[in-house]
Amino acid sequence: MKTGVLLALLSAALFGASTPLAKIVLGSVDPWTMAGLLYLGAGLGLAVVHISRKALRVPAVEAPLRRGDVPWLAAVIVAGGIVGPVFLMFGLARTDAAGASLLLNLEGVATMGIAWVVFREYVDRRLLLGAFAILSGAALLSWQGGASLDWGALLIAAACVSWGIDNNLTRKLSSADPVQIAMIKGLVAGTVNLTLALAQGAALPDTGTILAAGVVGFLGYGVSLALFVLGLRYLGTARTGAYFSLAPFIGALLSLFLLDEPLTVRLVAAGSLMVAGLWLHLTERHEHEHAHEALEHEHRHTHDAHHKHPHLPSDPQGEPHSHWHQHKPLVHRHPHYPDLHHRHGHKHSQ
Template sequence: MHRTGVLLALLSAVLFGASTPLAKLLLGAVDPWMMAGLLYLGAGLGLGLMKAGHRLAGQPASEAPLQRADLPWLALVILAGGVLGPLLLMLGLSRTDAASASLLLNLESLATLAIAWVAFHENVDRRLLVGAGAILAGALVLSWQGGGQWGWGAPLIAGACLCWGIDNNLTRKLSAADPVQIALLKGVVAGSVNLGLALASGAPLPAPALLAAVLAVGFLGYGVSLVLFVLGLRHLGAARTGAYFALAPFVGALLAVGLLGEPLTVRLLLAGGLMAIGLWLHLTEQHEHEHDHLPLAHAHRHRHDAHHQHAHGPDDAPGEPHSHWHVHTPLRHRHPHYPDLHHRHRHDGAAAEADEPPAHPHG
């Protein structure tokens, strides 16, 4: 499951990383606020068509739907990650070259890790902290413009990363639910808000061909990427999924140099080297110890592995993987693990689950 989570997070990173230089390429003809709205609207519309296609094909649903208790968290996710994050990124991208902007997006993994550690008490070891320090050092190198000057582009992109760090940690609370439903709602609502605000400010809609290009970038770089990221959160937790997602800026920087012909400067190489060290430290982390699982009840997509040994009722979906409400009995064992849905325990010597068992959605 760890390898699955890593692969999902890395694929998410590749898609999002490619979207940054492509958005930079399109920004010359599209207003930044308009771009922010259209990217997320493309994500929502594309995922909506995909979900409708699955239903028409008669494919059974294997994911747990969002519950009423999830809606406040979803609203905060949409505000932070869907409305404010992309707007700040587009404003920063319009003031920064695409290669530097792509590498600065490493700050998202740093913000995600810091919030997961401080606010949500995920276990973060020395290796992750040293890697985070290397990433921060690289970001500072990119932000410095010489002569004692700091440009506005870097702080705006850093603000976007902070918004997405908040978003990633709040999305962790929703990661048991259907990731396509989460990304679809986020895309449609956030995209509509920014699109409406852009139109109200006088920004024109782009020509049809350009509009289609922006929507396509949004579908892959924000929609499909977000679905993969939510699945990664389910397996790895917020801090580590964010760490693997640090691959995204390198993908964007390489494409910016190759696709847009931007110069390969000493500053870019130095920052990239520092950030590569940080990413390597994150990717090579190992975590294994004996731990306890307290009783837990929830619904999510699962197979009958070591953590899912339960009886089925007559109304539960047949076949695997499937989704239904189930109860975990107490269990103590040792194996490599990360803060996924079933391993959010303390590391202070009392290996008890940190999260309270959620209430039944019908209770």
């Protein structure tokens, strides 16, 4: 579980840093073009990583994407790779980077809400209270007084909902190679967004700006997404989304220094609410006796308590490794999250 937490937090830090950096570059770039460049940077950077692994003959320890994964991958690309970034870039163009960074906490709330309501992932009272604190902080940031909300904030909120849908659908792919998933998503989403932007009359920026956007996209979108997919594998959707809520605080902190934006009372109050919500998520402990049903699947694994299976001569040697394997029914008790092997039902008392 500690591995999953670390992966999710590192993913959050990279994505959080990308928001103020994108804001700096966005000053001279059309928002739609920027969305395309960020994802192309992610896709091309990870393509280099993917090709290098093959060229260097690095042993494959991750399961490849299969034909049955294609519909889920297509939905992920549309929701998270095309719709979400466009909303974010147009929202960034209408609001300050620090406020926008904190508003991105809504992604964690949207992710958890969809996981709980639609996909029936277990969410306890502590997580719900934390989500309420995060949502309250985001609402405080977006409120402009009177009876209206800031359009920039609403667009960023729409991006968060798109990514919430994306995160829940990505869970269906979390057993596969995260670099391959993020690479394909980046290449397709980046190409589509950039093509649409140019078709609408947008102009390409200078070479330096393109390279800067590419680097930000590679780290803040590509590497971050690959780490997020791994987090989903270990923690499940709702909890990975909760840990990912650290991202806006990284972005807001960097915005104060990089963009010389003011530290306002509203920003401090909203940030305090969000910190309280994140603390509630980080201090969760979930343990009870649970049953594992028979299961067959393929993913990276070591031979722990959940992986006591025989091997064929054709199966890879060494650990970790990936191959198709079978889980026999098992009943035991230990701390756990709703990862690949713990997607069971719960009684109200648990």
